[in-house]
Amino acid sequence: MISQTTLAIDSVTKSFGGLTANDNISFEFGSGEFVGVVGPNGAGKSTLVETICGRLRPDKGVVRLNGEDITRLPSHVRAIHGLGRTFQGGSLFPDLDVMTNLRVGGHARAGHLGAWRFMLRTRGSRQATRSVKEKALEVADRVGISSLLNVRAGDLSRGEQQLVALAIAMAGEPKLLVLDEPLAGLERAEIDRLLGVLAKLRIDDRVGVLMVEHNLEVVRMNCERLIVLDLGRVIASGAPATVLAETYVQQAYLGVHVGDVP
Numbered sequence: 120m121i122s123q124t125t126l127a128i129d130s131v132t133k134s135f136g137g138l139t140a141n142d143n144i145s146f147e148f149g150s151g152e153f154v155g156v157v158g159p160n161g162a163g164k165s166t167l168v169e170t171i172c173g174r175l176r177p178d179k180g181v182v183r184l185n186g187e188d189i190t191r192l193p194s195h196v197r198a199i200h201g202l203g204r205t206f207q208g209g210s211l212f213p214d215l216d217v218m219t220n221l222r223v224g225g226h227a228r229a230g231h232l233g234a235w236r237f238m239l240r241t242r243g244s245r246q247a248t249r250s251v252k253e254k255a256l257e258v259a260d261r262v263g264i265s266s267l268l269n270v271r272a273g274d275l276s277r278g279e280q281q282l283v284a285l286a287i288a289m290a291g292e293p294k295l296l297v298l299d300e301p302l303a304g305l306e307r308a309e310i311d312r313l314l315g316v317l318a319k320l321r322i323d324d325r326v327g328v329l330m331v332e333h334n335l336e337v338v339r340m341n342c343e344r345l346i347v348l349d350l351g352r353v354i355a356s357g358a359p360a361t362v363l364a365e366t367y368v369q370q371a372y373l374g375v376h377v378g379d380v381p
C-alpha cells in the first residue's frame with residue numbers, strides 16, 4: 120500500500136522590507152491531489168512555492184511534512200523527504216543536452232555526501248553515477264522524451280523543456296510535486312501532454328501536485344481544488360467552479376483589491 124503524504128502550511132507570513140508577499144497563509148495538500156494556486160501577478164504565488172520548497176524561510180508560521188516541522192530544513196533535504204519541484208521560467212542548462220541535464224539534476228540531488236564521493240571516485244560514487252544514469256533513462260521514458268536525450272536543452276520547445284524539468288523532479292521519486300507555472304507559454308498540445316504526464320503520476324504513484332497557473336480555464340478543467348491568492352492573502356479556496364464564480368475572485372483578476380469589495 121502507498122502511504123499518504125501531507126504537506127501543511129500553517130499561518131505562514133513572509134515580508135520583503137515593507138511588502139508582505141505572503142500574509143498568514145494556511146492550507147494542506149497531500150497524496151494524489153491536484154491543487155491549483157492562482158492569483159494576479161505579484162500575488163505571492165512564487166513566494167509561497169519557495170517557502171514550501173525551502174529556498175525562503177517564513178518570518179512567521181510553520182511548514183509541516185507528515186506532521187514534522189520542516190520550516191528550517193534546507194531545500195535539498197526536503198527533496199530527499201519527497202518534496203519535488205520545478206522552477207518558474209525553467210532551470211535547465213541550455214548548452215547541455217537533455218541527458219546531461221537529467222544527470223546533473225540527479226547528482227545535485229545526491230547532496231553534500233554525494234559530492235565528496237564523486238570527487239574521491241570511490242566504488243560507491245561509480246555505483247551512484249550508474250544509478251543516476253539508469254534513473255535518467257527511466258524518467259525520460261516515462262515522460263516520453265527518450266528521443267530527445269542528445270538534443271541541446273536550449274533547442275527544445277518550451278513544452279519539451281518543461282517535460283525535462285518534470286523528469287528531473289521525478290527522478291527524485293517525489294511524493295509531492297510543486298510546480299511554478301509549468302504551462303506558461305506552452306502550445307495547447309504541449310499543455311495536454313504535460314497534464315497527461317501529471318495525471319498518470321497522480322493515478323499510478325499517488326503523487327500529490329500543487330501547480331501555480333495563470334490559465335483559469337486549465338485549472339478549472341483539471342484541478343480538484345484551487346487556492347486563490349491576492350496581495351499575499353488566500354482570498355478563496357475550494358472547488359474550482361465554485362471559487363472562480365465568486366465575484367470578488369473575478370475582481371481580484373481585474374485589479375480591484377479585496378479590501379475595496381463591499
Ligand SMILES: Nc1ncnc2c1ncn2[C@@H]1O[C@H](COP(=O)(O)OP(=O)(O)OP(=O)(O)O)[C@@H](O)[C@H]1O
Pocket residue numbers: 135138140158159160161162163164165166167207
Ligand atoms: N526576493 C524578493 N525581494 C523583494 N521583493 C520580492 C522578492 N520576491 C518577491 N518579491 C515581491 O513579493 C511580491 C510577490 O512576488 P511573487 O514572485 O511571489 O508573486 P507571484 O504571484 O509569483 O507573481 P507572478 O505571477 O508574476 O509570478 C511581489 O510584489 C514581488 O515584487
Ligand SMILES: [Mg+2]
Pocket residue numbers: 164165166207299
Ligand atoms: Mg511567480
